Amino acid sequence: xxxxxxxxxxxxxxxxxxxxxxxxxxxxxxxxxxxxxxxxxxxxxxxxxxxxxxxxxxxxxxxxxxxxxxxxxxxxxxxxxxxxxxxxxxxxxxxxxxxxxxxxxxxxxxxxxxxxxxxxxxxxxxxxxxxxx
Numbered sequence: 097x098x099x100x101x102x103x104x105x106x107x108x109x110x111x112x113x114x115x116x117x118x119x120x121x122x123x124x125x126x127x128x129x130x131x132x133x134x135x136x137x138x139x140x141x142x143x144x145x146x147x148x149x150x151x152x153x154x155x156x157x158x159x160x161x162x163x164x165x166x167x168x169x170x171x172x173x174x175x176x177x178x179x180x181x182x183x184x185x186x187x188x189x190x191x192x193x194x195x196x197x198x199x200x201x202x203x204x205x206x207x208x209x210x211x212x213x214x215x216x217x218x219x220x221x222x223x224x225x226x227x228x229x
Contacts, residue, residue: 130186137187144191146181147172154183168192 107183149155155168159182162168172180178195193199
């Protein structure tokens with residue numbers, strides 16, 4: 097009886113060790129990922145101006161207070177100029193560019209796009225938001 101219970105305890109201990117090692121690996125990879133995002137966020141924030149952000153929520157509270165992303169971006173560019181940074185949750189740094197010259201040099205600006213078929217989105221995005229698509 098003692099030998100059987102001893103073997104069961106050893107087998108259970110091995111399962112707990114495997115679960116502990118697995119949890120440790122997942123936690124380690126998650127912390128490494130957050131650390132890499134934090135380093136990227138710090139590097140970008142030294143180069144590009146923007147509002148202060150919290151670590152977990154980023155600028156999400158300011159975006160909600162402004163009434164959405166578009167009004168927030170308007171406020172961001174009025175405060176910091178044509179190139180500015182804002183943050184999403186967990187240090188996800190986003191750079192917003194509001195200069196047609198820079199955008200055309202990057203090939204990211206299409207002035208010939210037709211937005212007439214997108215009028216149904218004006219209620220969702222606002223009258224100026226359709227132009228940002």
